[in-house]
Amino acid sequence: MNIRKKRKDFLFKVLLTVFAGLVAIVFLMPTVLTITNSFMTSSEISANYGVMFDNISSDKKTYISDTLNLKFIPDKVSFSQYFAVLFKSPEYLLKFWNSVILVVPITFFQIVVALFASYGFARYDGKIKQIIFFSYIILMLMPYQVTLVPNFLVADKLGILNTRWAIILPGIFSPFSVFLLTKVMKRIPTSYIEAAKLDGASEWQIFRHICLPLCKSAVFSVTLLVFIDYWNMVEQPLILLEDKEMHPLSVFLSEINTGDVGLAFAVAVIYMIPTLLMFLYGEDYLVEGITYSGGIKG
Amino acid sequence: MNENKKIINPEKRRDIIKNILIVFLIVLLILTFFSNTIMNHSLPEIATESSISGSLTEKLNASGIVESNQSYEVKAKGNSTIDEIKVKTGQEIKKGDILFTVNSEENTELKEAETLLKSLELEYQKMLLKLPKNYATENQTIKNAQEDLNALIAKRDEAVSNQAENDSKKSEYNQAKSELSGITSELADIQMYITSLNTDDIYSIGSEYTGNIIGIYEEYTKAQSELQKAESELQTFMMSPDVSEEMIQSLQDKVNQCSDYLDQCESAYKSEKSALHNTLNDRLDYLNGESDRLNSIINNYESNLSADDILTVDALNEQITAKQRELESLVIALEDAKKQDNLESQSNDIDIKAKHEEIEAQKLVVDKIKKKDSEKEIKADYSGVVSQINVKIGDTVLPDEAVAVIDISEEGYTMTVSVEAEKTKKIKAGISVDVLNDWSNSINADLVEIKNDTQNKKNRILKFKVSGNVNSGDTLSVSIPCSTGRYDTIIPKSALNEDSNGKFVLIVKSKSSPLGNRYFAERVDVEVLASDEVSCAVQGSLNMGDYVITTSSKPVQSGDQVKMKD
Numbered sequence: 001m002n003i004r005k006k007r008k009d010f011l012f013k014v015l016l017t018v019f020a021g022l023v024a025i026v027f028l029m030p031t032v033l034t035i036t037n038s039f040m041t042s043s044e045i046s047a048n049y050g051v052m053f054d055n056i057s058s059d060k061k062t063y064i065s066d067t068l069n070l071k072f073i074p075d076k077v078s079f080s081q082y083f084a085v086l087f088k089s090p091e092y093l094l095k096f097w098n099s100v101i102l103v104v105p106i107t108f109f110q111i112v113v114a115l116f117a118s119y120g121f122a123r124y125d126g127k128i129k130q131i132i133f134f135s136y137i138i139l140m141l142m143p144y145q146v147t148l149v150p151n152f153l154v155a156d157k158l159g160i161l162n163t164r165w166a167i168i169l170p171g172i173f174s175p176f177s178v179f180l181l182t183k184v185m186k187r188i189p190t191s192y193i194e195a196a197k198l199d200g201a202s203e204w205q206i207f208r209h210i211c212l213p214l215c216k217s218a219v220f221s222v223t224l225l226v227f228i229d230y231w232n233m234v235e236q237p238l239i240l241l242e243d244k245e246m247h248p249l250s251v252f253l254s255e256i257n258t259g260d261v262g263l264a265f266a267v268a269v270i271y272m273i274p275t276l277l278m279f280l281y282g283e284d285y286l287v288e289g290i291t292y293s294g295g296i297k298g
Numbered sequence: 299m300n301e302n303k304k305i306i307n308p309e310k311r312r313d314i315i316k317n318i319l320i321v322f323l324i325v326l327l328i329l330t331f332f333s334n335t336i337m338n339h340s341l342p343e344i345a346t347e348s349s350i351s352g353s354l355t356e357k358l359n360a361s362g363i364v365e366s367n368q369s370y371e372v373k374a375k376g377n378s379t380i381d382e383i384k385v386k387t388g389q390e391i392k393k394g395d396i397l398f399t400v401n402s403e404e405n406t407e408l409k410e411a412e413t414l415l416k417s418l419e420l421e422y423q424k425m426l427l428k429l430p431k432n433y434a435t436e437n438q439t440i441k442n443a444q445e446d447l448n449a450l451i452a453k454r455d456e457a458v459s460n461q462a463e464n465d466s467k468k469s470e471y472n473q474a475k476s477e478l479s480g481i482t483s484e485l486a487d488i489q490m491y492i493t494s495l496n497t498d499d500i501y502s503i504g505s506e507y508t509g510n511i512i513g514i515y516e517e518y519t520k521a522q523s524e525l526q527k528a529e530s531e532l533q534t535f536m537m538s539p540d541v542s543e544e545m546i547q548s549l550q551d552k553v554n555q556c557s558d559y560l561d562q563c564e565s566a567y568k569s570e571k572s573a574l575h576n577t578l579n580d581r582l583d584y585l586n587g588e589s590d591r592l593n594s595i596i597n598n599y600e601s602n603l604s605a606d607d608i609l610t611v612d613a614l615n616e617q618i619t620a621k622q623r624e625l626e627s628l629v630i631a632l633e634d635a636k637k638q639d640n641l642e643s644q645s646n647d648i649d650i651k652a653k654h655e656e657i658e659a660q661k662l663v664v665d666k667i668k669k670k671d672s673e674k675e676i677k678a679d680y681s682g683v684v685s686q687i688n689v690k691i692g693d694t695v696l697p698d699e700a701v702a703v704i705d706i707s708e709e710g711y712t713m714t715v716s717v718e719a720e721k722t723k724k725i726k727a728g729i730s731v732d733v734l735n736d737w738s739n740s741i742n743a744d745l746v747e748i749k750n751d752t753q754n755k756k757n758r759i760l761k762f763k764v765s766g767n768v769n770s771g772d773t774l775s776v777s778i779p780c781s782t783g784r785y786d787t788i789i790p791k792s793a794l795n796e797d798s799n800g801k802f803v804l805i806v807k808s809k810s811s812p813l814g815n816r817y818f819a820e821r822v823d824v825e826v827l828a829s830d831e832v833s834c835a836v837q838g839s840l841n842m843g844d845y846v847i848t849t850s851s852k853p854v855q856s857g858d859q860v861k862m863k864d
Contacts, residue, residue, distance in 0.1 A: 088340065090333030097330060100323075277319040282310050 031272075033072060038081055038269045040074040042262020071257060081266035092249065099248035099271075102164060102237075103230045106171035111223055113172055115215075118181035119207050122188070133182070136175040152239055166240040171230060174198055177222045184218040184289070185211055220282045221289025228275055341861040342852035344819075347847040348804055349789045354835050356780040356828040359727065359734070360760065362715040366705030366770040372397055374695040376725045377407055383691060385684045385702070388769050395686075397702060398676040400695070407697065408667040410493040415660040422653045425646065431639045443625040450621055454614035461611070478592040485585045492578050495571060507577060507835065518567040518602060521560035521770045521800040667697075682706040685770040703770075711764040712773055713743065716757045722748055724780035731762065734775040734831070741766040743776055777831055785835030786842060787829060793846035794826065794834055801826055804847040804854060806862070819847060821856035 037045060048069040085092050121133050139147070147170075155166040188211060196206050212219070234254045237247045249271050255262070279286070379402035385397050457464075487504065494502035500515050532549040535541040686703035695701055705711075728746050733741045747761040762776065793803045803818040824838035840846075847854060854860055 086329050087333075087336050090337050091331065092328040093326060093333050098325060273322055274319065277315050277322065281315040281319070284308055 033070065034176050034265050034268045034272070036072045036074065037282070038265035039077045039079070040265070041076060041078045041080055042084075044071075044075055045262050045265065081263055082270075085263055085266045085270060089263065091245075092252070092263070092270075094245070094249060095249040095252050096271070098246055099231060099250060100274075102167055102248055103227060106230050107223055107227045108245050109168075109172040109220075109284075110174050110177055110226055111219060114177035114181050115207075115212070115219065115220065117178045118185050119211055121178070121182040122185035122211075123203075124194075124229055133179075136178055140175040140179050148235060148239055151236075155240055161240060162242045162246075164241075164246065167233075167236045170236075174226065176229075177226055179217060181215060184215050188214050217285040217288035219289070220285035223288075224278055224282055224286055227238070227278060231271075302370040338861050341859055342850045342854050343863050344806070344817075344847045344850040344854065344860045344864045347790050347793065347848050349787045349836075349840055349842055349844050349846060351842050352788055353782055353784045354788055354833060355782040355808050355826050355830055356722050357723065357776045357830040358717065358780055359775065359831060360717050360778065361713040361773060361775040362762075363712045364711050364713045364764050364768050364770055364772045364774055366685065366711055367709035368681075369682070369685060369703050369705045369770060371700035372676060372678065372702040373698050373705060374400065374676060376699055378695055380689050380691050380693045380695060380701070381685060383689070385687070387687055389684045389686055390682070391678050391684060391704065392681045393678055395678045396675050397678055398689075400674060400676060405460070408664065411660065411664045411667055415657065415664055416658055418653065422650065422657060425650050425653060428646065431643070431860075433632055433636065436635065440625065440628045440632065443621065443628055447618060447621040449627055450614060452620045454611055454618060457611045457614055467599060471596060474592045474599075478589060478596065481589045481592065483584050485582065485589060488578055488585060492575070492582070495575055495578065503574070507574060507581075509570075509574070511567070511574055514563070514567045514570045514599060518560070518563035521556065521563040525553065525556040525560050528556045556670055575638045605708045608802045676701065678704060680704060680706050681708070697718060705770045711768055711770065713762045713764050713776075715760045715762070715776075716751050716754060717760060719756055719758045722758045722760065725760070725778055729779065730785050731779070732777045734777055736766075736774070738767065741768050741774065743774065745778060783828055783835070785839050787837065788833050788835050789840075789846050790848050791829060791832055792848045794836070796822070799823070801836075803836070803838075805840065806845045806847060806858065806860065817860050817862055819854045819856055819860050 037048075040048075048071050120131060151166075151170045152161070153162045155169075158165075160166045160169065192210050192214075193206055196210055201209070232250050233248070234250055237251050241247055248266065253268060253271065381396055381401045382399045383397075384399070385391055393398070405408055491503045491507060494500065498515070502506065502512055528549065532546065532553055535546055560675055568576070568639075682704040684702060685705045687701070688703075689695060689701045725745070725748065727745050728747050731743050731745055733743050741764065743762045743764050745760055746763045749759050749761070751757040751759045760778070764774065768774070789803060795802055795804065800823055802821050802823045805822055807818050808815045808818045809818060810816075822838055822840050822844075824840060825834035827835040829835070846858070850860065
């Protein structure tokens, strides 16, 4: 009976592993494809995917292959795309720094604002607080595209349209991180704070020396999530920044059909690196923070 | 231990990742810092000029080759090798100046001419050596024919004089022939009679010779049959037994009587036969003698007369006529031959004369070549400028080969240029034009004539009078002033480009970016209103002050990013 159950469990595990493997392949394939294709020559990429871009773009061109050809192994490994991106095309580097210029302040200030806001939400009670927090949740639940038009109108009113502030300012006051950090801070035992108060600690000292260290992992995970979210933004720059020179690299990647098809994969890989490194850096914090904010850990 | 490792590893890993991230960002930062420098290095570098407004004198540029108004070719007089060239191209020379010294070499032309002369002389001598025509054979033939004719005439005359004697002889001959025929017939009969007599076939013998013999012969045959009858009867009776002796005797007696009678008849017949035999033999002898006589007459006649003797006078006349015609045809043929020969002789005389003249002419040619060969210098026949030297030292030149060309400077120089008729509308003859490629400023050119181009009706020909330091064959570029006008947009000519869509200029548009100003080329289509050698007035979407690209280090197209020249 015991052996039978073990066998059943083993079979179940095998099936589950196979299923998970298949799903993993499906999800990993675009990334692997991007990395391997970045080592192809631009002519090979045009031959393989030219038709797809031809269908998307308006200027009809004639390509060698009239079918889409997914290729993982390059005919000839070449660094020409990287060379072109890094040495011959300052606009791509510029767009990378555009992304950095937009994302770093947003992430930093959003976390700062979120930390203070969430401390307030966690520490103080009152009806107004509840209404504001509820409105935060409502805002968070709304898709970003819904708030895009009001954002545009406000930015226009403020005279910051077609400047980076039009993206940075709405980004700083994002409800997502506030909500997440509030949940985390609410879990900090009140006895810690009362003990500190008894010891004569001010609100800043309580925030600085008790709350922040306890929320460290959550802060990092929120930072990472916010960074990834804004690193990949497309709609905001497209709507709020008329000048293409100020567009981040993510917009270029979304408009790749009209740009240099050959450079797309190399740019994508380069663009992937900061996010990947950040994820690898705070992998432990991320897991910890998410689980902590989810209430698994007491 | 493992637990420690687990605790330390995430920190180390984070440090490594942090370092990698920092390095990555620093690298990108450095690349960004140098990106413009690197990119600018690959951009085409351009030079620009701004468009201006002002006046422009339209000028028409044209180029052509200067030609001397008159030139002549210096030619070698004989086969020779150039030893020395005394002049250079462009050198001024005077009449009689030595241009080349030459060294005569073995003249193949002279050799050929001499060989031809020899062969002509040989032919002439051969023509003279031809034997004159004589007619001995023909004359002999005519003479023979004449003699034959004379002989025939004599024979005919003789025949005419001997005709009576010949007639009597012939009559005798004919009579003899007739008699001989009868005698021959009779001889045959006689011989047949003798044969018949010998065989007792007396009935075949002619009656003139038979006489009594037929009766005697019949009596004899009758006696024979009676004897046979009596003997037969006797035999019959003797066989019969009833026959008496007397009967037999009587029959025997009868047989005897018959036998006696037969003997008598036989004897008479034999004597008569003998007598007839003699008669016939005598006649035969006579006839043979007569036959011999007649034969001798005939043979004598026939032997005495030849075939010609037998011919009659008429036959002889016919022969004479034929002979006369033959003789006449021979004479005519001889006359014709003489005429033909005379004609040939005259023709030959003409040929000989012509050949003689040919020899004389060839002698002159040989003398001329010999004279040419003896010259060692080639001199200028006119004063002028050497415009072309066609030979080098050591070259072999043939007679009448042009070794140099001399422009006769007294006659001056001209240049003609064919240009589109439309462009010549603003030009007037009589103006002085600028010579563009005259660096020493020593050439003057005047437009003297504008006339229609007969070869290309869309063009007109401009004729310039050129003077100064110029030689035939020089290429001159001239700028002909046309009308002067005021224009809003004047750009350098070097900024003007042209493709299948027409004329255009590339202007520079700047675009500011966080990395600094960037410059892009933009195409502006224009229409050229007027132009001189350096500038042109244009009309189009071009504003005064726009910067037009005049030169670039690489080909530039509209939309290309460019780098301004430092």
